[in-house]
Amino acid sequence: MSNFLSDGRAALLAALKGDGSIVPLVGTWFEFNRDLIQRFDIKPADCTAYSLHPGRIVEPEDRYNAAYDFGQDIIVIVTTDGMQPDPCEELIALTLARVRAARDNMLGLAGEGLKNIVPSATLVPWERETTARLMWQATITIQLRWIRFT
Amino acid sequence: MPGPASHGGWRRHVRITPNAASDAYGSMPGAPDWSWVPLLGDGMKLKATSPRYVPPTNYGEDYRRHVAVHHRQLVEGEITTLLWPEVTQLLLDMPLRRVVAAGANYQDLYGHVIEHHTPVDPRRHYGVVANGMRLVATGTGDNDVVLTLSCIGQREESVGVQSPDYSGITPSPFMLAHATIEIDSAVVSDVDAFTLTVDNDVRDAPFEWNNAADAAVRAFSIADTRTVTLALTKLDNHARFNQAIRQGNNITFEALFRHPDGHILEIILPSLYVEESEEDGSPDTQAKVSPTLVARAADSGPYAEIGRAHV
Numbered sequence: 538m539s540n541f542l543s544d545g546r547a548a549l550l551a552a553l554k555g556d557g558s559i560v561p562l563v564g565t566w567f568e569f570n571r572d573l574i575q576r577f578d579i580k581p582a583d584c585t586a587y588s589l590h591p592g593r594i595v596e597p598e599d600r601y602n603a604a605y606d607f608g609q610d611i612i613v614i615v616t617t618d619g620m621q622p623d624p625c626e627e628l629i630a631l632t633l634a635r636v637r638a639a640r641d642n643m644l645g646l647a648g649e650g651l652k653n654i655v656p657s658a659t660l661v662p663w664e665r666e667t668t669a670r671l672m673w674q675a676t677i678t679i680q681l682r683w684i685r686f687t
Numbered sequence: 688m689p690g691p692a693s694h695g696g697w698r699r700h701v702r703i704t705p706n707a708a709s710d711a712y713g714s715m716p717g718a719p720d721w722s723w724v725p726l727l728g729d730g731m732k733l734k735a736t737s738p739r740y741v742p743p744t745n746y747g748e749d750y751r752r753h754v755a756v757h758h759r760q761l762v763e764g765e766i767t768t769l770l771w772p773e774v775t776q777l778l779l780d781m782p783l784r785r786v787v788a789a790g791a792n793y794q795d796l797y798g799h800v801i802e803h804h805t806p807v808d809p810r811r812h813y814g815v816v817a818n819g820m821r822l823v824a825t826g827t828g829d830n831d832v833v834l835t836l837s838c839i840g841q842r843e844e845s846v847g848v849q850s851p852d853y854s855g856i857t858p859s860p861f862m863l864a865h866a867t868i869e870i871d872s873a874v875v876s877d878v879d880a881f882t883l884t885v886d887n888d889v890r891d892a893p894f895e896w897n898n899a900a901d902a903a904v905r906a907f908s909i910a911d912t913r914t915v916t917l918a919l920t921k922l923d924n925h926a927r928f929n930q931a932i933r934q935g936n937n938i939t940f941e942a943l944f945r946h947p948d949g950h951i952l953e954i955i956l957p958s959l960y961v962e963e964s965e966e967d968g969s970p971d972t973q974a975k976v977s978p979t980l981v982a983r984a985a986d987s988g989p990y991a992e993i994g995r996a997h998v
Contacts (some may be wrong), residue, residue, distance in 0.1 A: 684858045
């Protein structure tokens with residue numbers, strides 16, 4: 538059953554998977570769709586791994602008499618294998634650029650109430666006990682800001 | 688449980704219909720064209736008040752006030768909202784559109800009937816004109832283009848309950864990020880904010896008795912000369928405003944909003960003179976300039992001192 542939250546996440550995933558700069562750099566996509574059973578356990582062999590999943594819903598603010606606005610966080614996790622953070626940083630930059638470009642047409646969801654798309658990112662080194670190598674993991678939070686009529 | 692009549696603010700709604708150019712002041716249009724308008728916050732302040740006539744009299748022979756006559760009704764207040772695309776034309780027409788056909792109400796503002804539906808007291812305001820408008824665009828990304836209309840009406844009456852219908856309105860309003868701004872026909876991308884103010888100088892009117900209101904109400908509404916002012920803030924990276932002050936030349940301003948859903952809003956000020964231009968040169972930030980510009984009618988072209996188009 539379609540709903541605007543799922544539509545927003547699906548539209549964002551489609552925009553990212555349709556980006557000709559991002560796709561060649563990604564080895565494994567984690568999309569959490571119904572067709573493929575994947576363990577969400579990223580190994581060096583999966584890198585560069587690119588996953589997208591729903592995050593928190595920021596509580597609605599009642600600032601209108603007939604509408605409410607709130608944020609829907611979509612979490613993108615980019616994992617790269619190797620000591621240097623450069624490949625991870627490159628994917629962060631490409632993702633942010635694609636998100637900014639998506640504001641032009643609001644992923645085609647302005648009619649549903651999508652009014653802004655705001656990204657932020659955190660990058661951390663990630664050590665796994667089972668491997669000797671360091672991996673870098675970026676968490677890119679892309680907030681879809683909605684305004685909906687009650 | 689405070690009782691069945693108590694309610695949350697989300698249950699209060701507003702709808703507006705314009706009068707025809709030839710409609711009598713304070714009348715109901717023959718074929719109302721109602722639009723439900725979402726509000727921003729506590730954005731419906733248009734309301735009747737009832738100042739009493741209290742004469743300084745010794746009537747009553749003691750220190751107490753014995754005479755306080757309910758004799759007239761004042762209807763005034765502001766309406767604050769965002770520019771939802773489907774109601775933008777209606778809302779901007781209220782302070783900007785003047786009757787152009789010679790005859791009744793020539794060059795005057797159009798009147799409107801505005802209903803405020805609350806669970807306890809749905810009411811209707813007749814003869815509402817927009818004495819002024821303030822459009823504040825701040826680019827914050829949230830409620831960043833806010834419209835406030837200063838309204839004056841003739842009278843307020845109770846009305847039957849109506850259920851709101853916002854189904855035809857695109858949820859996301861126009862925002863500053865949708866706008867391309869040009870100053871003197873050159874695109875600028877460093878405007879932090881702008882405020883467009885319109886003052887229609889609706890004059891005070893005498894009062895006359897109205898049986899429906901059982902009180903005296905405004906007898907008519909006439910709008911005088913309009914003043915349009917633009918204040919904006921941008922990075923200080925050219926001398927255009929200071930040159931206009933020194934040399935007396937005019938500036939043009941245009942803001943073209945392209946909504947992601949395809950709606951267009953265009954605001955054009957074809958001839959502005961710069962009254963002053965304050966500069967902020969604080970050492971810990973980018974230098975900015977905040978000019979105040981006043982519009983005059985263009986020497987040629989279809990626009991008065993301000994034009995707008997909306998699709």
